[in-house]
Amino acid sequence: MNKLITIIASCLSLLTFMSSCNRTDEERSHILKVYNWADYIDEDVLAEFPAWYKEQTGEDIRIIYQVFDINEIMLTKIERGHEDFDLICPSEYIIERMLKKNLLVPIDRNFGKTPDYLDNVSPYIRGQLNKLSQLPGRKTTDYVVPYMWGTAGILYNRQFVEKKEVESWECLWDPKFRNKILMKDSYRDSYGTAIIYAHANELEDGTVTVEQLMNDNSPEAIAIAEELLKKMKPNIAGWEADFGKEMMTKGKAWLNFTWSGDAVWAMDEAEAVGVELDYEVPREGSNIWYDGWAIPKYARNVKAASYFIDYLCRPDVALRNMDAIGYVSAIATPEIMEAKIDSTIEKVSDLSYFFGPGADSIRINPVQYPDRKVVERCAMIRDFGDRTELVLEMWSRVKGDNLNTGIVLLIFAVFGVLFVWLVYRRIRQYKQRQRHHRRRRRRW
Incomplete structure (x- = not known):
């Protein structure tokens, strides 16, 4: 009898468990x-x-x-x-x-x-x-x-920077912009930009392409990128992930290496407070990126x-x-094109590569929708594969050495004062123990 009760109880437990699983699966299908x-x-x-x-x-x-x-x-x-x-x-x-x-x-x-x-x-x-x-x-x-999708380029304040100055990546290394540049905290975009700038002459001669350069992860290329990024550092006010728009709007930074979507957002916010920002993809070329659902x-x-x-x-x-x-x-239907055409924009762009025939001469926001000529000088940065770690190590060295001389001296001064204070405290404690020990000996 006890054995029968045990079997029945086991079956009931199994049925309860299976029912619970079915409920869980059913609930998950509605999430x-x-x-x-x-x-x-x-x-x-x-x-x-x-x-x-x-x-x-x-x-x-x-x-x-x-x-x-x-x-x-x-x-x-x-x-x-x-x-x-x-x-x-x-x-x-x-x-x-x-x-x-x-x-x-x-x-x-x-x-x-x-x-x-x-x-x-x-x-x-x-x-x-x-x-x-x-x-x-x-x-x-x-x-x-x-x-x-979008491009990587330079957002700039037109009050302090002329358009011709941002038509080349050279502006990021110009001493004129010392401590006035924000760099997107992106090792891939920064790496690609440095490599492109290093080979600007070869690009102009047509002996190499942007795609080849940005996807060169050889030790030689990594070394070149590291050297150039370190040389750029006196100009860098910060490595930003999201605060760039605010600093640009308030005039604390004049140039921001950023993505086109962030540039659009920043330009709209700046316009609302009377600040005129603009965006440029330098003539040497840049990264063009894509996000997708999977x-x-x-x-x-x-x-x-x-x-x-x-x-x-x-x-x-x-x-x-x-x-x-x-x-x-990435949607490119006639409804999208019609909604985005802006007759107040003076410059005409060729978007036939994106929207198809009939879009080779339209007035549309060139920051959001780059002209064919801009796209043709850009390329996608592929996965670095097993070289990713080497590039990340380089990026760590570049960012980790981002302290100017004044800050380094201040840090040493603080540690020096702290060390002297600790030594003084230890000596004082030692003397107090000695005095206490002598008093005890006199009592004995």
């Missing part, structure tokens, strides 16, 4: 975990997705949204497999690395009655990302849908993740995201 850059999506767009998803699928969904500020932090979490994010937004070099490590799964384009908006992405952007493909027959764009191999809701990507590729949603964050969407 979408998104891991994105901070301030990189319109909040209302995010909030409205569950209702749109319900309309399309008849299913409820709840979003768990987390943010990161460094690509490598996001990658580490995915590699360890401890996080079951359904959707991530890596940059191009991390996409390349994740494809090499088979950390991504294909996007499910089976949207049923819902239109497939993924083809709204510019063929130019798709072509650029497909350069990262690792195996024949396996395209990057089967695993990644481009989201935002589904990690440990995702537990591929369906909802794929629908979310499709939702973001709607032209109206893409426009709202652009207006909210300042960066440029």
Whole structure:
């Protein structure tokens, strides 16, 4: 009888456990975990997705949204497999690395009655990302849908800096701008800029390309970049991740090596307080970057993740995201072009590479949408692979030596005073012990 009761109890426990697992799986199918850059999506767009998803699928969904500020932090979490994010937004070099490590799964384009908006992405952007493909027959764009893109260049204050001065990277080394330059805290962009500047003459002669230079990770190239970046340091007011816009607006810095999306945001804020900022991609060339949505191999809701990507590729949603964050969407439909054309802009740009025929002479924000000639002198920085550690070590040496003589002397002075005080204190304590010891001896 006792044995029968034990068997029945075991069966009931197993059934309870299985029921719990089924409930957990069912609950997880109604959750979408998104891991994105901070301030990189319109909040209302995010909030409205569950209702749109319900309309399309008849299913409820709840979003768990987390943010990161460094690509490598996001990658580490995915590699360890401890996080079951359904959707991530890596940059191009991390996409390349994740494809090499088979950390991504294909996007499910089976949207049923819902239109497939993924083809709204510019063929130019798709072509650029497909350069990262690792195996024949396996395209990057089967695993990644481009989201935002842009250039790296120089944001400058027109009150203190002339346009002709920022038309070359040479301005970053000009003593005239001592302690007036902000550098984006990005080892890849800084490395690429230094290498480009070091070979400006070869670029002008056409004996080397920007793409070749920025993707040269040889010991010789790393040494050249380190030497130049250290020479630049007297001009650097700070290595910034997010405070550059404020310093530029307040006139504390005159030049800011930054990304085009941040430049747009800073220019808008500056205009509101009567400060005139502008942005330039130097004639030698620069980095052109791409961020995209991808589904990690440990995702537990591929369906909802794929629908979310499709939702973001709607032209109206893409426009709202652009207006909210300042960066440029990879979506290239006629609706986008029409919305972005600005007849008050004097300069005409050739955007036929992005929007297609009929866009070779349009008035559009050149910071957000660079002219064909600008794009042709830019290139994508690929993953450094096993050379990444060497470049990071170089970057550490450059930034770690970022103290001027005055600060170094002050630090030594402080430590000197502290040392003298400690010695004095020890001597005083010793004398007090000696006096106490003599008193004790007299009492005995």
